[in-house]
Amino acid sequence: MKKAFSAHHTLADLLIDLQMAMQACGVWDCETPTLQALQSQEPFCIDTMSFEQWLKFVMIERFRVLLETGGTLPTRCHISPMAEEAFKDKPQESVAILVRCLDLIDQHLSNPS
Numbered sequence: 001m002k003k004a005f006s007a008h009h010t011l012a013d014l015l016i017d018l019q020m021a022m023q024a025c026g027v028w029d030c031e032t033p034t035l036q037a038l039q040s041q042e043p044f045c046i047d048t049m050s051f052e053q054w055l056k057f058v059m060i061e062r063f064r065v066l067l068e069t070g071g072t073l074p075t076r077c078h079i080s081p082m083a084e085e086a087f088k089d090k091p092q093e094s095v096a097i098l099v100r101c102l103d104l105i106d107q108h109l110s111n112p113s
Contacts, residue, residue, distance in 0.1 A: 008067050010108055015060055015067075018101040025087065025094035027052035044082055051086035077109035 022028040030052045037048035044054045059079070066073060080102035087095045 007073060007108070008070065011063060011073060011105070012067050014101065014105045014108060015063055018055070018060065018098070018105065021094070021098040021101045022052065022055065025090050025098050027087065027090065027098075028056065030056060033057055051082060055083075074109050077106045080106055 019028065030050060033045070033049045033053050037045065038058065040048040044051060045058060065071065080099050083099050083102050084095070087098065
């Protein structure tokens with residue numbers, strides 16, 4: 001129980017860092033996707049929304065629900081490479097920080113200690 005509790009708290013902290021990195025990169029204030037867009041079955045909802053929309057309204061929201069309910073966290077995660085591609089037109093210093101936040105989330109979920 002204590003281990004799961006700690007994993008949830010770590011993820012909560014990482015999500016706060018991700019939000020701040022997205023704000024610094026200028027990708028946090030994005031349009032809310034439609035309900036239809038949220039129904040996409042494609043990875044990252046790539047067919048219906050931008051990557052920043054997916055991060056904010058799908059990934060972060062799903063993680064928040066898991067944190068609030070004490071749900072089981074995923075055991076595999078590999079999101080940062082998609083961010084590198086999606087944000088290649090943004091200032092690279094900001095993107096590097098954002099990608100680092102996603103790397104830490106990827107590592108935390110893929111290598112639970």
